[in-house]
Amino acid sequence: MTDLIRWTAAELAERLGAGDVSSVEATRAHLDRIAEVEPDVHAFLHVAGEAALTRAAEIDRLRAAGEAPSPLAGVPVAIKDVLCTSDMPSTAASRILEGWIPPYDATPVARLRAAGLVPLGKTNMDEFAMGSSTEYSAYGPTHNPWDLSRIPGGSGGGSAAAVSAFEAPVALGSDTGGSIRQPAAVTGSVGVKPTYGGVSRYGAIALASSLDQVGPVSRTVLDAGLIHDVIGGYDPNDATSLQQAWPSMAEAARRGAAEGSLAGVRVGVVKELNGDGFQEGVRSRFAESLERMAAAGAEIVEVAAPHFEYAISAYYLILPAEASSNLAKYDAVRFGLRVDPGRSTTEQVMALSRERGFGPEVKRRVILGTYALSAGYYDAYYGSAQQVRTLVQRDFAAAFEQADVLVSPSTPTTAFRFGEKVDDPLAMYLNDVTTIPANLAGVPGMSLPIGLAPEDGLPVGLQIMAPVREDARLYRVGATLEALLEAEWGAPLLSRAPELGRPVPVPGFGTEPDGGTR
Template identity: 75%
Template sequence: MTDITRLSAADLAAELSSGTVSSVEATRAHLDRIAAVDGDVHAFLHVSDHALDVAAEIDRRRSAGDALGPLAGVPLAIKDVLVTTDMPSTSGSRILEGYMSPFDATVVSRARAAGLVPLGKTNMDEFAMGSSTEHSAYGPTHNPWDLERIPGGSGGGSASAVAAFEAPLALGSDTGGSIRQPAHVTGTVGVKPTYGGVSRYGAIALASSLDQVGPVSRTVLDAGLLHDVIGGHDANDSTSLADAWPSFADAAREGARGDVLRGLRVGVIRELPDSGFQPGVSTAFRAALAAMEARGAEIVEISAPHFEYGVAAYYLILPAEASSNLAKFDSVRFGMRVNVPGGTVEDVMAATRDAGFGDEVKRRIILGTYALSAGYYDAYYGSAQKVRTLIQRDFASAFERVDVIATPSAPTTAFKLGEKIDDPLQMYLNDVTTIPANLAGVPGISIPAGLADEDGLPVGIQFLAPAREDARLYRVGAAVESVLVDTWGGPLLDRAPVLGGAR
């Protein structure tokens, strides 16, 4: 019998629908996989006690002839930044250790309503601040390709859970690349939707103008299926778009079977020179472009002169918004409280935040508070917002000439755990290609592009499209995925040497 955990979400859904596999069987298989490998991977912070009960109810409803969604009975991992009523929601921080939310995040409630089975909450950098999942208060997650390497961040737990076949699907959040960069280093698929296309209600806020919830998967079609479930307008989110969205799964199917690449104009940014990237990343990126060009795509050099300032602008805007959003963790309303005998409320607050926040969170709160302080607001935060506008204009100009923009999803393959933890600048530069999409609010997708020659680790290629054109990314992503998988002779994860596939 085929290993259930190796099935794509789409294939598993088909098995469930036909009755070949029950949701209880599928859920138990993934729970067994978690028990077998998560001691090494540490993708999960909490595994659900109710998953098998939820799965049994889906099986009962299916047997009764109830109308069920396309993904009903498929297991799902949930990034711990998304609040849940039946599992702790910590955002990777000690200050929220054991916190139980009185409500579900909108994307979680939609997943439940669609019949997906929550497996547990995945590890992450504390409050989504990081590119390696080393800043989790509960210890780092390990990359299934090499357990001594990082799985990306902040959503390394979700990406590793999917890459290690612990879950077929996961939910993530992307503030500056936290879905796409982990996808790059784990050989998975990650999508940052258009800002406002997926509700942020119930996502513990880092930077409200940048945060976006999205899907993590092993195939583009699977991402589209999950996106169809979680997307759409939400009255609880004031930034939610009221658009009527097409089916992203249908767009992925069209891309996989159609001639989508013929005549497609693909922009390559002149200001992102190869010298800034690991050679193996550049080689895989160029090879993917060549494969697209061989099938009729037109590669167009474009200019985005302000992209090089994206990281600097982002690390003023994000800390400023984070310092405001994290002010709510004050020891008074919820979360950790450190008692100070005879102390004032301010003393308790200071002691709690000192004990509850990690070094990276403290660093960004200090930076953000400084950037927003009197006398510096215009010089720092105000200037960064002006750069943001210039980056948005770069995108608008580029999309007048091209249909999508292509970049490497990150500058390097997965680096060793501990290698950059004490060098914040090098850590921040991991998001150089992903940050501009968050600043502009446009959608992005990272799909596997191959393995780097020098270390045999995964490399991703990122595609960006105009705002609201998420379906275009699914068509292009699925078309490129189909071409590359044929080139490799099978999915990239089948070649993972540690937990994923061949040894």
């Protein structure tokens, strides 16, 4: 049964369908794994062991009656704490929302439930998705399963660590500037930020509304596609949701893996997203991947994106501006933390609650954003940033004239150590240089593992980007490359990750208190 947790969602779904395994067994195996490794990894903020087993049993009954709601029914899933869940606390890893249970499910969560997936719990993240390491979680950081002294990426480090530590086969994340792709890259997993509007934002606790996008986190390209198919598509509850029919991403992945060829695919290498400042091992693995793709028939072209160098600056004006407004609702009046010293005014309670409830990075960005939107500064900051955004979009448009997909290293470096950048916000921000342009332009992006950096033995990710609405290209190209690399490695990259955890004395359902001896 230990193998069970190593199955991909696709494999698990197949075996559930064949009756080789029950959802209760699969769910229990993952809960046991959670109990085993959580003391080390801390990927979860909340584990819903009992609810998961109840739901799993229900799915098993439905399947026995021939009424399984979808082929993925019974597959466990982890959910980033930024997404509203009506039966679990939804805190965005902030003190200010501690214990808050929303009266509704986020649309992607509701769709997972409708398809019969079994939520295991809520995963850790940087507070309100502000950060690249989970060090800004109010509830303590998540540790990288490859090296517990290193960050798992952020903001969605919890979801990425959960799938790469085999605590869940698949998970949901959200990506505002790289929060799905960067954690995927540094944990050797797969993450996709869909086209803006491709997946509903309804019920996703907003960071920056014009940039946020919910997407899948997994160990394989196919699994990401399976989840993408479930959560994606038009939602009338999100005004920015795209009204169009989408092709099956899973189908695109299967085709890509089966074909094994990239003949006729023009792969554009973004000149500006490589080179100086990028770690040696990241560059070498990236170069090898390009060679692999070329060998598989891809036409490799270099494309220029001259305005990408301004993307970070623009992003760190637009994001804080929108966040400063989105986070204004946390005022202690209707929900969340309330600090009331007594005999105080509404303003004092609001200020004190926000002072205590928000962490340092949230405060920093709220202040930045408030400043950027202030009268007299709006044009210089927010206005200019929006212009840069247009220029970045034009760069993408020009690049996609020459290439079907664009590629870059997903991150400039492999996972860094805890504390390395937490006192240097600018260095932390620069970690997002590769991922931010896709958010500014709304284009889809994927990160998939391409090997380990020789100097530190840590995973390196490749980013693929496609034009808006062409998410299927990511899956097609990504699955081909993934198949080529695994054929060469002889096994998935994650099989090379160090063993985690210790035997658990009593079989648990994931509800035991942390018993780690770290």
